[in-house]
Structures are given as structure tokens and as C-alpha cells.
Amino acid sequence: MVRKQLSLERKQDAARLKNAWDKYKEEAKTKGRKVTQEDISEACGWNTQAAFSAYLNGRTPLNLDALIKLSNILEVNPYDISPELAKEINSVSSTSKSPDESQSISQMPSGRWVPVKSYSKMGMDGYFSDSGDGCDGFVPTLTAGQYAYAVKGTGDSMYPVIRSGWFLVCDPDLEPQITEFVEVQLKDGRRTIKEFIGVINGVLHVLAVNGNERLTFDMTDVERIVPVVEIIPPSRHRDEIPMMPIKQH
Template sequence: MSLADRLTLAMRIKGISQAALGESVGVSQTTIWKLMNGKTSSNRKLYEIADFMKVNLDWLISGDGEMENNHQKNEIEYIGNIKEGSIIVKGEAIMKTDGAFQMNEDFNGRLKFHSDDPNAFALKIKGDSMFPRINSGEFVVIEPNIIPSSGDEVLVRTKDGSNMIKKLEFHRDCTYRFTSINQNHPPITLDEDMVEKIMFVSAIVKSVRYLDTQDI
């Protein structure tokens, strides 16, 4: 049984609709539909979905254990050591104004950071246009397989080759609206056909986590 099958089963048993579940955890009905139909298997809202439906998170994600969550919210459960791992650094983002950046693909290495997304990667930030949220020399972690929600920071790649790090404000009526991480810059609106890809920014990581290729 897949994650999609378990989610569909739990929703049927609990009597919860796609619209109700999406509204309760702050995502669109389309996002819930994609999870239920196996269009995606990675979403940062799975914890909130399991909590809302009162099902076991491990069961929902992997099928381990029983469906029902018998733990009380004030209980503390030992879940083991933090997972080890590293992800590839694909380059250096040389920041310009308003969250836009130019890529330097000569910079590489790996970042000591665990991600469940097999396609996760990191970019090193160079420049202070997103200070104090993101400082020069820090890394942003991108998880392409996670569907971003309103309020999430995202990497936006446009069809004309531009790259930006923004905050997703909304996506409706074939239009995206983004706000700048640096509040000195105004929001921007882009039509869907101008956008090549939007990827979830999952973390900002200090430079001490960087592993030079010679250290790997």
C-alpha cells in the first residue's frame, strides 16, 4: 500500500474531504488531490495532515505501525538520533537586487544536511541583498519534490533564464505573486507561462556545514 493509498484510506475512514483537509493544514485542494493520486509523495505538511486526522505519522509515510495515533500531544517520544547525510552544492548564487541572482556553477562540494528528497541540492549565497534573513556565505537548501505553499520561500526560475529567491504569496487565476525577502523591494506578479519552475527552499544553513570536495 502506497502513501497515496494510506492517505485515501484514512480520509475515507475519518470522513474527511479533500477540501476540508486542505483548508485545515493550509494547502490547496489540488495539493491534497496530488498526494491522494500519487502525483507527489513528499510534502512538508504530512506531519500536520497526520496530526489533524489523528493518525500515526510513521504509518502514513511508510506503513509502519498502526493507523491510529494513540499518543497524547503532551507525551515525549524518543525517535532516535538525527539522521546523517549530505547533499550536493550545485553552485554559488551571486545576489543582485530584489532577490535575483546570477549562477556561478564553478563552486561545488557538498553540504552536511539530511534531506528525504533525493533531488535536494544547495546553493551558496554571495551578497547581502537578502540580509538579515539570509547572510552572505550561508547556504540555501532546495527540495524540488516538495510542493510549496503560500508563505514559503521558493527558488523561482523563469523561462527567460532569470533566477530569484522569493516568498510565494499566492498562485491563482494562472498568476503567481511573490514578495521579496528584503522588505525594501516591492512584490512582483508573473503569469504562469513566464515561470519554468518553482522549488521549495527548505532551510538556511551556516557555512560550517560545507564539505569541500577534498574532505569527502
């Protein structure tokens, strides 16, 4: 079967994606880390390294879902990879805007500001606890409810899926969904961000965010399971709620 030729736009998307990937690898190298195409595929939830390679080398045309996942992981604006697809994105974590647009708060998506909980730093095991210091600034959200809050990811326990310094918006009003991230609150005061697998016979099953480890908790030890609804980059954090409303353009 003859492979269908990619359009010029999709070929350009592949070239820009490759450039973003090269920069991401170089940045990781300067920090003493080595990242592979397999790491990126796993972070995106794809079964094999070949999935990322196909987008990277232009064998498969980039689509909207892949663009959102890859731009979040590679920590770039979706517009910098695919200006055409980025116009369709309506997400805080992947805000589409051209390089000529202002970076002001007034151009952030419509929504509200949620407080960042002040927690002790996440350790290598991924656990953290409430430090009792109150609010540590605010981040914007499009979808979270009135009791939502954000947690700042620190350290490398969730790398490369979630980079250190990014914020996870948690909404206690929602029900956890299988394969989505949750904040597990334990009765001993510890908290951790994991991928929700399910509760079977009174036992909570979760997967480490980076996919390296599967864990279980007896539900008698669990205080609460709070869904993570959005992941926000550090550039959108503010010490105080701005006077300007959040608007979508």
C-alpha cells in the same frame, strides 16, 4: 493584572539574548550597517518590534520557536542563548550542542549531503543564474530528498533574514507552501529566492525575503518553483563529502 514572574532560567535566557543582540549590532556597525529591533521582528515574521523587545527585556519568556528564529538571524548557537530549550532542537540550521562538544562532522545531525549548485553571484535585485560550473561543495541536510541541491546566498539582497554566505537547501520533489521560501526559476535563465504567496489566475505572487517588495510573475515565464526546506550556516559547508557519516548526538 499582576504580570507572572519569569523563572530564573528564562531571565538568564533574556540576558544571553541581549548579549547576542548587542554583539550582532556591533558587528553590523563595523560593516556600515544599522539594524533595529524592528528589522529582527520582521525577519522573524512578527507583526511589531514589541515582540522582539518583550523577549529581549524578559517581559515574555523565550520559547522554542522564537529561539530557533532568533539564533538563525543573530547567527549564534541556540545553546548560547538558552541551553535548556536548545536540548529540544532537532534541526540542522539550529543544532543544539554544548560549548564542550566537538565541532566535528560526526556530531552533526543525521541525514545526507547535498551538492551546492555553482551559480553566479546574487545581485542587489536578488537575481542569479546558473554559471554552468557544476558542483561547489556540499552541505548536510536532514529532510531533503534525493534530488535536492543547495544555493549559496551572496550579497545583501536577503539581509537580514538570510546572511551572505549561508546556504539554502532546495527540494524539487516538494510542493511550495504559502509564506515559505522558494527558488523561482524563470525561463530566461534567471533564478531568485522569494517568499511564496501563491498562484492566482496564472500569476505567481511572491514577496522579497527581506519583506521590502512584493513581486508578480506570469506563470508562462516561470520554469519551476522549488521549495527551500533548510537554511545552513557556512561553517557546515565542505568541499568534498567527508568519509565520516553524519550522525546525531
